[in-house]
Amino acid sequence: MAGLEENGPEPTTSCADPRGDPFLHTRFAIPARPATFLRRERLVRHLDQALRTPLTVVSGAAGAGKTLLAADWAAREDRSVAWLTNDAAAQGCGMFWAYFLQALSASGVSPPAEVGSPADASRVDQTLLTRLAAGLSDRDRPVIVVLDEYDRVTAPEIAEQLEFVLHHAGRGMRLILVTRTEPLLPLHRYRAVGDMTEIRAAELAFTPEEATALLELHGLRVPVSAARSLVERTRGWAAGLRLCALAAQESPDPETYLKEFEVDRTTVADFLLAEVLKRQTPEAQDLLLRVSVLDRFGPELANALTGRTDAESVLAGLHRENAFVEYLGHDRYRLHPLFGEILHAHLRMRSPGLEPDLHRRAATWLRDSGSLAETLGHGAAAGDWEFTAGALVDDLAIGQLFTGLRSDHLAELFSGMGPEATSPATDLVRAARELARSNLDHGLAHLRHAERSLAEEDRTPAGESPPGLAAARLSHALLEALAGRLTGSPARAETAAETAAELQQEVPAQLLDAHPELAALLSTHLGSTRLWAGSYEDARAALSTAVACSEGASTALPREESLGHLALIYYLNGWPGKAERKALAAVSETERFSLREESGSGIELLVLAAVAVDRNELDRAQAFLDAAADSHHAMRDPVMRAGRALATARLLLARGETHAALEAAEPAVSADVASPWSEAHKALAASAVHLAEGRPETAAELLQGVPGDQPTCVVGAARAQLAAGRPTEALGLLDRVRPEGGTGAERRTGPAVTVRASLVRAEAADRAGDSATARRLVAHALHEARRERLRRPFLEAGPWIRPLLGMAPLRGLAEGWLTPGPPPCAAPRAHPGDQPPPPVVEELSGREHDVLERLAQMMSTEEIAADLYVSVNTVKTHLKSVYRKLSVNRRHDAVHRARELRLL
Template identity: 65%
Template sequence: MAGFEESDSAPTAPHADPRGDPFLRTRFAIPARPAMFLRRDRLVRHLDRSCPTPLTMVNGAAGAGKTLLVADWATGRTEPLAWLTTEATDQQPAMFWAYFLQALRASGMPLSAELSCPAEAAGATDAGRVDHPLLARLAAELSARDLPVTVVLDQYDRVTDQVIAEQLEFVLHHAGAGLRLILVTRTEPLLPLHRYRAAGDMTEIRDAELAFTPQEAAVLLETHGLRVPLHVASALVDRTRGWAAGLRLCALAAKESPNPERYLKEFEADRSTVADFLLAEVLKRQTPETQDLLLKVSVLDGFSPALANALTERADAEPLLAGLCRENAFVEDLGHSRYRLHPLFGEILRAHLRMRSPGLEPALHRRAAAWLRSSGSLAETLGHGVAAGDWDFTAGALVDDLAIGELFTGPRSDDLAALFAPMGPEATSPAADLVRAARELSRSDLEHGLTHLGRARRSLEGLEGSDGLGESEGDGRPPDEAPGPAAARLSCELLEALAARLTGSPGRAEMAARAAEGLREEIPAHLLDRHPEVTALLLTHLGSTRLWAGRFEDARAALSTVTESPGTAVTAAAREECLGRLALIDYLDGWLCRAEHKALEATTTAATMATAAAGTEGPRPAQPPDAAHPTGRALPPGAAHPSGLAQAPPSGMARLVLAAVAVERGELSHAQALLDTTDGPDGRGGRAGRGGRRGRGGSEGDPLDPVTEASRVIVAARLLLARGKPSAALAAVESAVRADVVSPWAQGHAALIASAAHLAEGRPETAVKLLQAVPDVQAACVVGAARAQLAAGRPDEAIDLLDRVRPEGRTGPAVTVRATLVRAEAAARTGDAAASRGLVAQALREARRERLRRPFLEVGAWIRPSLDTAPLRVLAAGWLVPGAQRPVEAPRSEDRPPPMVVEELSGRERDVLQRLARTMSTEEIAADLYVSVNTVKTHLKSVYRKLAVNRRNEAVRRARELHLL
């Protein structure tokens, strides 16, 4: 090797390098560990496991703890170990090998005379070929050793000469088991690493493994005298990505703070010693072009080379970013040509950018927003548009993308609402007014929402014949992909449909739906495919207004289109709403089980949405409607699901329907629990008049429209009636729900409840008049009118009314059972007991399928003698009255069935009771049912109350008497 000469003299250790300068002994010394150094055993063990491999690379960013890790591992080792800290001055091969050989001598390894390093070699510029006798002798002596020598080359990233790399690889290869090389570096060395990896002869420790875990960070902070909760340490690790130097610098600064824990949570990176470190060690080591790139991309969370070029207005981002990644310069390669800055580095660079170039940051955000808009990345476009303070641009991007529906539904709805919350009056474009209208209407604020919507519509009418909203020009999209003003007009019709729903205006909704259908022809197909929520929301609003108008079949057609379409994350809320309204139609038609199943399906949809939002797992397959409870009964919000999972609360409408069903089944406590989860006192939501502010409905995304408001009033009033509070029920329905048109079913049910309240207070004539004033003939109202006529002593008129009704196929048991009971009571009053019992039996058979109890509880005492008869007792056993009595000719008084119960045991309560009978403990029952002990205790209290007992054995005995076990 040039610069080295062979000598026959005795071996002596040279004291000078080839230039004649004395060797710097500090370069051969293992660095000392600081007093507060934290030994991390997992990394030391990794280095121990790497001993059999000839090459180990510890590769990480500046301050990642590479050198201290290897120094900690090297200290105290018994086998020979040489340490060399390389420098940029070692670029000549002669200098590098002089220091390499001196490091071996300093470690105590004897070298032959042929491996002396005379000072005359100082001027050598070429080390010659890799098979030079000096390198060959070095490799031969190393390979002949009994014990291998370990050589640590620290800061090896300073060695950039390809010749040195080739020579080092020659020695490592031919030394065999005699040499173990450890490279501590910030960059990938020039060695042929792929060969070592393929052969399994290489161990690697990189940034990801060097990063501190939250537990290690907590211990490190403790060594600095800082005891903090693990969540504080975890948050600090998230912010620093476990970067060792950053954690130590933060710990030192926190010690000086009067509130260390708060400092660790809220410290300003740009005003800390971390900033000094990163600016000196990373930024200032880069070329001016690279510094400019880093400062400008600091406004981005993640970026591609093309986006970086758009910000720098150059074309060199790709090689610069690749180089920064190779250098571990706090730029992370995310794959697929995506990069991001280390969070702390990004914070510091942004602060440095503001200081160096005031006012440039908003312009960079605007450039990023324009580029991202052309690439189709809407979420990032909106974020940068807001950061640039350009609200017209940002609103235009949302509307042009046809994404305004995402303000109402989908996983991003809350984020979008928060994003546009600061938008002020300076934004004057039609798109900005549409966003304002959407924001206000989503909160059911009609006054402001309609004002903004009207202004947007007038502005759009002035844009007839234009190519867009004035914000799409130059956004880079191909002409066939630009929606023009059609997307804004379709968004406008969507909001018109919502306004029609909130105001109870079916005609207005129909007009909006027709206009929207025509506009779909002008929208690019890819936009419609990307935003199925627009169609879903339009149909939801249209179906709701048709439901309000009493056009049940038309409403069912619109709502079912949504529920039967493939569900997505953005349409889940609309699907949930539609299921709730379909459940309401079934309830109004008298089909309790159908209504309950659809409401429970809405519950399943809500649970899936909650799971997806939490990010714990993907959406589960849809379950059958009765999967929420083994008996098909809805669980109270937050109750334990039989699967062991918490059940998400259903939408406001679903809760109302489940409460209404519970009232009809006599499960009043359950109905009240469901009703209590809706807004407003006593289960009634707050109301506002036209032009006033309405509160939210039962859940987010479920606006308080007249359908919801009227349903809540009706359910609350029916519950009050069932609890024997007719005056309160009457007062509840006297407050009209305001809407543009009168709903026939809402008016009819309000009159029906008022009529029942007057009957309960002994005013049958008033009850009759109330139902006579109902303009539309509804089967339920006719039955109620017949009952009022019967109470007024006119059984013939009652039967005449029932005879006029020809129930359609959609009329369910909740109506027909009541009609049958009116006929049965009329027969009983005329003395035809046999006919009366036959009609009661018919009503029992029909009601049993739906577990419909309320009609039998509200008819009065005349029915009890019929239920006391043996055949009817069997029909009523187990659901209307507990137990089953064998028919006998002369039943004794003690054999008579107990009074009807208002609440039967739920399916879960029966499960608990059955295990109670097997003498299982509370803990055993909880384990067997996969619920908590507290849940079991709650069920036990309910069982005791319903069975009127106080102890376990009494509950079991009573249940057996009632044939519940």
């Protein structure tokens, strides 16, 4: 794996964070030092040790001078430093790592592309961290990463992940945490082996000499004795000293003022802030209080909150004085974190009730300047839901309620919306939230509301429709398509897709470009609905469109779902190998973007389970089914339910649990139209149960009238007819699925169908006494099945095939994958380094040996029971003790091991 390369700082303007926001550049910028900054060499020298220890922690109270120390050090360092200022608003480990990776890029250390990036705010895949650590450990020079305001990172799992990356990056990374609180990393371990540099509050505190120097920078000359008492009063607190200097500067007699401060008993920050605040001009005071509702701001936004135009000069003045505001570069400021809180308290005190108004003003301004995330945050804080929902819908961002890093955050944001807010946009948001949770009835009701109010707006006079109407109608079409998918209604989804196609011409192109998830979701919903209705080719077209959408966090979910659906189409057409490859592509998409398994429908896992059944890997199938069972709530569409019923029933049938299979075959689906493949497979499973229980007539009856476009079922019907003693009918049915008769350029039906068809023909020939034809057909089937490892059809075929498989040409074809291979005949072991297998401690009993022999012939438990004239349970008991004696826990391993030990 390639190490992380240094490319020089690259422009990051085109990058978007996983929430789809342009990254906030100011979070990657090393904060500027104010003119009055005092460099303290003793601290710089201590911090230099950070280059030699993996971990450095700079901890102290707000305003202790941590950030400025680290920033000054980082800026002086000639090597590149990746800087990340953490943010309380960007919680969740997915978000944290996305920003972490971006901070590396911003400093010119690009992680290799295969590292990927999280697409889910609350999740990061362990493999991503492993790839990142591996990339870092390959570096010759360590990358220095400073995480400022690390105390805002509260999730314990982030500390664990950080520790993991730090540990495995080895000498490739030097981590510096700047924090108010003790980080959750195992500091004692690092401390014990001298792998940590620590600068704590006591060391950060100003000495009287340093305080004198600081006051001098502010133009105040005080004797060291006065400085000493000042340091005592403030306990060397940097922010306190600075404020003190500011207040004293303004005072006619600074020294007396400092004396007064010494004896005052008010809390230091409170006192000093009030003092310094009241010395500001009324305009500056007003501005400071109002911007306390913001995280970061430029002069224009500040103007929007004050209603004046003087913010630029006021902010520049405050920054020059180093009072309250910090300059972040890019024309952005923020309040010093300590004073922000106190100013906020002052605002509430002085102007109660002003806060919502300020949030609303901020939201309005931000909406015009194009920052959606912040707009929504302030809109919600103002409680103005019509506005907030309108901003989301106008921006065409409604898809983000379903996919991307932001979906949880948005869902939470809108959870505060009450029923009193009424507008088309609020109805759309409500419908989207309900549908996202598969709350179908509520979702559809809200969707109808939205449709009505949209129709009303459409009729507004003079043909002048409101500007956002096209976006709202497009959002509505997207939800309609989803509604069509969830209700199994192809007509509804098709209409919605057509409407959406028209509307996409009406909305600004840059909005569509900014939200690729909209088109991807639309195609996925359409494709899924078409698949339900059995239009495989049309479904494939729509799903392929979704898969071809631009890759990224926001489209990861629809792409994964579409790949899963494409896998199902392959499976239904009898192509297990292709189905498996598509499904695995879907799974790797999940891993690359750290998606939660439950975020999608998990259809690819169901396909993998069904493929495993066809290969007679039943434990594997069960494991996939169990994994898919975890995918709760989201996207419980009929396709997923039917897919689950299909895979479960087939697994149970393979295990001989006929009764349970019959129950499982019935999917709990309520859909507008019936699905041909779902119905057919339901009938097929029921028919197989009857066949297994010796009722071929009933089995044949069940499959009568099965449509010809469900080849798997036609073959099943033929098998039942044959079992009922009607070979002519059986062969007549099979002629309908001749692979040569396929219409498309690609042969439609795959080996899973044709192999079964060949076996039914072979059985018919065998019954007719034409063993040459039977052998030829079985050979043909073996040829086809071998590459796909399709074992199930041969196991299902019945006892007639066993003697055939033992004959010369066929035995060779079946050996190694279907039947046991040739004995290893004292060949040296393939891996000489392997651990010798544990010795057999107990001899197998005669009966156990019998069972083991039959196991090696790939007989099922039921077949063994029948063959030995014992019950299934008895066989299971024997199997268990065989496993125990051979120290294995799977059939396959038991046979393998028995062969190694020459027991067979």
